[in-house]
Amino acid sequence: MEEALYLGLDAGSTTVKLALVDARGTLLEARYERHGAAVRATLRTLLEDLAERRPGLVVRPAMTGSAALRLAQALELPFVQEVLATSRAIAVLAPQTDVAVELGGEDAKILYFSDGSDNLRMNEACAGGTGAFIDQMASLLDTDAAGLDALAARHTTIYPIASRCGVFAKTDVVPLLNEGAPREDLAASIFQAVVEQTIGGLACGHPIRGKVAFLGGPLHFLSQLKARFVETLHMAPEDVVDVPDAQYVVARGTALSLVDIPGMGRPVASAPVSVAELAERARTRTFEGEISASLPPLFDSEDEYHAFLDRHRRDAAPRGRLDEASGPLYLGVDLGSTTVKAVLVDINGAVLDTWYQRNQGDPLAGLLPYAAGLVDRLPAGAWIQASAATGYGADYARAALGSVISEVETVAHLKAACRLVPDATYVIDIGGQDMKCLKVRQGCIAGVTLNEACSAGCGAFLETFAQSLNLSMEDFVQAALFARHPVDLGSRCTVFMNSKVKQAQKEGASIGDIAAGLCYAVIRNALYKVLRLRTPDELGERVLVQGGSFMNDALLRVMENLLQREVSRPDIAGLMGAYGAALLARSRTPDGAAPTPLTSASLRSLDISAKTLRCKGCGNHCLLTVNRFSNGRKLVSGNRCERGASGGEAARPSMPNLYAWKERRLFGYEPLPQDGAPRGRIGIPRVLNMYEHYPFWFTLFTELGYRVELSPPSDKELFDLGLSSMPSQTVCYPAKLAHGHIASLLRKGLKRIFFPCLPRERRESKDAADGYNCPVVAGYPEVIRLNTDELLEQDCTLYTPFVSLEHPDTLVAALHDLFGIPKKELRAAVRVAALEQEAYRTELRAEGERVLAELERTGKLGIVLSGRPYHADPAVHHGLPELVASLGAAVLSEDSVAHLGHPAEPLRVVDQWTYHSRLYRATALVCTRPNLELVQLTSFGCGLDAITADQVSELLTSAGKLHTLIKIDEGASLGAARIRIRSLLAAVEERRETPPTPRPAASAFRPVFTRPMRQTHTILAPQMSPLHFDIIGKAISSAGYNLEILPTVSREAIETGLNYVHNDACYPAIVVIGQLIDALQSGRCDPKRTALMLAQTCGPCRATNYPALLRKALCEAGFGDVPVLTLSGGSLNRQPGFAISARLLHRLILGCLYGDMLQRVSLSTRAHERNAGDTDDRLAHWMNRVKFSAARGDSSLFKSHMRSIVRDFSAIRQNHAPLPRVGIVGEILLKNHPDATNQVIRHITEEGGEPVLTDLMDFFLYCLLDPVYLWRHMGGKAFPAFSNWLLIKRIESLRDAMRRVLEGSRFLPVSRIADLARSVHGIVSTGNQAGEGWLLTAEMLELIDHGVGNVLCLQPFGCLPNHITGKGVLKELKRIRPHANLMAVDYDPGSSEANQLNRIKLFMTVAHSRIPQEAQGDHAPASLNESVAQLAGRLRDNLKGKLENTIGGSGNSGDEVTNLA
Helix, strand or coil, rough: CCCCEEEEECCCCCCCEEEEEECCEEEEEEEEEEECHHHHHHHHHHHHHHHHHCCEEEEEEEEECCCCHHHHHHHHCEEHHHHHHHHHHHHHCCCCCCCCEEEECCEEEEEEEECCCCCCCCCCCCCCCCCHHHHHHHHHCCHHHHHHHHHHHHCCCCCCCCCCCCHHHHHHHHHHHHHHHHHHHHHHHHHHHHHHHHHHHHCCCCCCCCCCEEECCCHCCCCCHHHHHHCCCCHHHHHHECCCHHHHHHHHHHHHCCCCCCCCCCCCCCCCCHHHHHHHHHHHHHCCCCCCCEEECCCCCHHHHHHEEEEHHCCCCCCCCCHCCCEEEEEEEEECEEEEEEEEECCCEEEEEEEEEEEECCCHHHHHHHHHHHHHHHCCCCCEEEEEEEEECCCHHHHHHCCEEEHHHHHHHHHHHHHHHCCCCCEEEEEECEEEEEEECEEEEEEECCCCCCCCCHHHHHHHHHHCCCCCCHHHHHHHCCCCEEEECCCCCCHHHHHHHHHHHCCCCHHHHHHHHHHHHHHHHHHHHCCCCCCCCHCCCCCEEHHHHCCCHHHHHHHHHHHCCCCCCCCCCCHHHHHHHHHHEEEEEECCCCCCCCCHHHHHCCCCCEEEEEEECCCCCCEEEEEEECCCCCEEEECCHHHCHHHCCCCCCCEEEEHHHHHHHCCCCCCEEECCCCEEEEEECCCCHHHHHHHHHHHHHHHHCCCCEEEECCHHHHHHHHHHHCCCCCCCCHHHHHHHHHHHHHHCCCCCCEEEEEEEECCCCCCCCECCHHHHHHHHHHHHHHCCHHHHCEEEEEEECCCCCCCCHHHHHHHHHHHHHHHHHHHHHHHHHHHHHHHHHHHHHHHHHHHHHHHHHCCCCCEEEEECCHHHCCHHHHHHHHHHHHHCEEEEEEHHHHHHHHCCCCCCCCCCCHHHHHHHHHHHHHHHHCCCEEEEEEEEECCCCHHHHHHHHHHHHHHCCEEEEEEEEECCCCHHHHHHHHHHHHHHHHHHHCCCCCCCCCCCCCCCCCCHHHHEEEEECCCHHHHHHHHHHHHCCCCCCEEEEEEECCCHHHHHHHCCCCCCCHHHHHHHHHHHHHHHCCCCCCCCCCEEEEEEEECHHHHHHHHHHHHHHHHCCCCCCEEEEECCCCCCCCEECECCEEEEHHHHHHHHHHHHHHHHHHHHHHHHHHCHHHHHHHHHHHHHHHHHHHHHHHHHHHHHHHHHHHHHCCCEEEEECCCEEEEEEEEEEHHCCCCCCHHHHHHHHCCCCEEEEECHHHHHHHHHHHHHHHHCCCCCCHHHHHHHHHHHHHHHHHHHHHHHHHHHCCCCCCCCCHHHHHCCCCCCCCCCCCCCHHHHHHHHHHHHCCCCCEEEEECCCCCCCHHHHHHHHHHHHHCCCCEEEEEEEECCCCCCHHHHHHHHHHHEEEEEEEHHHHHHCHHHHHHHHHHHHHHHHHHHHHHHHCCCCCCCCCCHHHHHHEEEE
């Protein structure tokens, strides 16, 4: 037998690659094939082909790729993590590489080689900016990826396109297309978006420098994409590493992983097998493992389908014959996102002619010939009296056809719907990439919902999928109609859906099952994500569906199945916008008006020329496209406000705009001249809280003799400056901008920059519970300080003190510590600055009142554009205020009128954030004034608005007003916003004619839990940490409550959570509330005899509002009478029948400590046990014992138990092979909850690691420390600080028993909260008190310093505090602990489990590779030093603990807790 060769197989998300190498690593064969989702079949073909060409070939094979995890098991092949395969290939083929950028079908990776093996980044949550995204964009421009490349080579201009998501990119590309932007420019702009997504989303604060290799199919085949990377990264030609056959590099690396190469680590083991045998395995082997859940089939029989078709034929529009027409006719045109439609009607509204075509990237190319032909076909005596246009490209069509009317599409759709179904209650319109849902009352719009953030669930989404499955749309629908087992694919983002589809294919689902599953996903997305529907009854009796997507019978059937009712689909469902436009042309044309001069000759000869230029009208500097038509018309597009679009006509006088006033007033200060500033220059970034406090800080530093230098106004270039230092891609856009502002100040050569952290604002309303800032606004300056390398390189100090403007003494002390300026001078400057800040506030409110008075006088409309102070940044609001003002409404800001509003009823939510408190009060004002409307601005990813938006909506609905919510991010396209605002204005017009009836608001009524209910009611509590909660539950029951803890969380419970909780709320809220509602709905308990319990933190994090979210969910689910109890340190939800006595508190503390100890010893022992099951037996024995002793509250028994527990678990026989220890930190509920983390502990154990969880008690101690910090540094009250300090002392003394018995054992020691607080000094401030705050950073450090060098940081997707002290500190931790292996993993209901597993596999491979380093001596000294340190700590405590009676005592142990600056 000849020498075995090595075969690498790479089954990716869109392609299968094969590479055959010999023992020297030489490439002998390579193949690259798209699999169209048939992974196994494509792989089989490649293997059969290879076996045919090389008969009898024997290889040692291995497999990699995102679609390979289960396939490798079935084929009995070793699986190699793809990032490691790539790094192996690079080490062999291009060892000089510093950084490799690899783009695949749905994954993107960056590998940093020059600084340790742990810098491997994979996209975790989003496939924006990958091959699949490029394919989607190419189909939008009616070409393929290669065609896109050819177009991009001829570009002249780059347009800004959001790349976070393929769908958002579409929302930017489509308006540009419809407005006539050249396809060449769009192609290059799409590639640029990919580059920015890769750099901003993956590099996450780690710049791409040195020699760079570009790998993977897209970068290999698309030269223009590579060129955009090279240009954006400012690379010299010699810095681009040429890797041969870059598209096969991962397959080749997989093969090389099997080869023993000196100095490269040991190879992966693989048994020799013939290629023919592999091909046979690929043909016959089936998968073990769970199969995706299936949904009911669409039709049970052909007969049922035919009956369905007959019923829908009845929903037909009135028709007439064109050749018999006479008199005036009316043409309606709808230029949609992906199609162009036209309808001609007669004077009675009967349809005479229709036309429908994909816009192929040039919307007028088909429309003009059609219109010319139509004019030619008109019989004598008939003429086109008027035309109207609607849709994204309405203005374009209007300029070309010379029509007078253009109307927002929501109004056109409503007009058509009410003509065909006069009593319609809801219109659901699913178009190519937008979804519009109109609530209808008496023929008027009563609510508009659009998909603002995502087009998952639109027509284009299904088309893209059909293409990827190599099916025409007709075949796709046909396959779906009669599929027997439609796959349940969830209802998340398009791209997540791809990984679900891959999983289903691997499980052997048929194409039809997948097609039907996708139809379910689209409709669920429309109903549950966009409409956020609870029950079908909310839609009323007559639901009408329309939009081209509903010509698909499968979608229509799913809609009826899910709503459990029949819906109407007109036979012109895809033409309703055009039909409505035609009806509007008829109704709005006055009798006797001259007809529109439409001749076929003028239409055929119409010529359009386009050029681009920058508008200088305002700070937005829009990139305008000026289209000139040979009929003399001109259309300007790309403008954010309507001024440029006036088409040469005189622009109407603009209305008052408070956003523009604020921008001028805030930053209109003149700094001291250079020579008149004795203390030199200091920079201030024009970002976040500076939009509230700049007058204060400018005045303060000017008074102190500094020349204050402000960063320039935000724009795209400034944003790009900060891309390489952003550690989190999911933080909001205003925070991302801060990186660019600091970078621009550094470019000015400043050596001092001041950017303070303000955890609290002044409490402006007496009803507010607190005055917090959002956790991101409060802590983000620290993230910038930790992630901007240039600060160190340029020797610049960024001052980020935690300060309070409400307590001048603490502010003076903080500034004195920072700058060394005498306190007397500081006090005087602070006084002057406070007066200037107050003057700004007074002027702003006076201006608001002036505009309101003017509106009262003139009877005009005012729109309160409600956001945060920093939404006044033109780069953040993208010209929205100008757009509103140009449409004839005055623009007010929430902070200019909030002082005039007072909510009539108590709010349902906890009103605890100052900026949001203004929002509620501005809403209350709008509710009382007929000439005001409210538009809520929110930044994409703003977690707090998940809570505020529902509350604002409830207030407005109760007053009969529309709630318009506009999500904004870096994408500058205002397409959806324009539709919303124009729909709002149209609704206001209609409301003037038919006033609405106000509806009662959701009341803030809270059912009371009374004392007698203790006997009659069961209290349900959600699971959070199985070990701890079992013990704590018993302790609560012992106090006379009937408590039941829900054991596990099912997928169904999480689905229930998604149904009832705002989907932008954080994952823990969805999990916890889903569990509780699911338990009530399941019938396992009597809702009349049940109360619910939730833990409630009282900080600035969203968790404070979980009870409010739960109350809302209960009311919507029909359980409004169920009382809610909260376990919290505050007084937000007092219930007479539930109280935590001192005795119960003591039992709870013991229960928590027992849980900590058992968790610590059982996790460690289970990982090493010689006989499987020993640990679990011992754990069950101890759980029974400690439940009773915790319920008794016996401290001395607790201490003796601690000794016995450690002795018992130490006695279990162990394997002594070293395992990598993996610390798990993160959001408190998530990290302790096995179901929420998709069993991460089990996966770590299966991958051969020892999981280590931090103590739950640390979190409670951290919460108790908050008042102590506030008292010392923020002017907080002394009493809560003192009482909490005493409680901390009590708990720490109990933990001393744990410390003593753990000394010298193999288990991790118990830390002291004071030591943890000190450990973060110089990294983050202990003022970070949102969520897990500074504790998260401290826990990572503590683990690393105790020999747990691998740490997983688990966080809910978009968790606000985690942006600061989780992802925000990883770079700094790696700098000060270079040997640490750290990774952040995001969780939310739609996260792909395969993706999480892949990342954890990668993490574990790195962890295993480090065992030799750790064995060389990280451990022994650490444990010795620990013992010495613990002994010293105990002696110190014993000596000094007796000396203190007061907090201010000179004793040091008290200061341990209090001296935590």
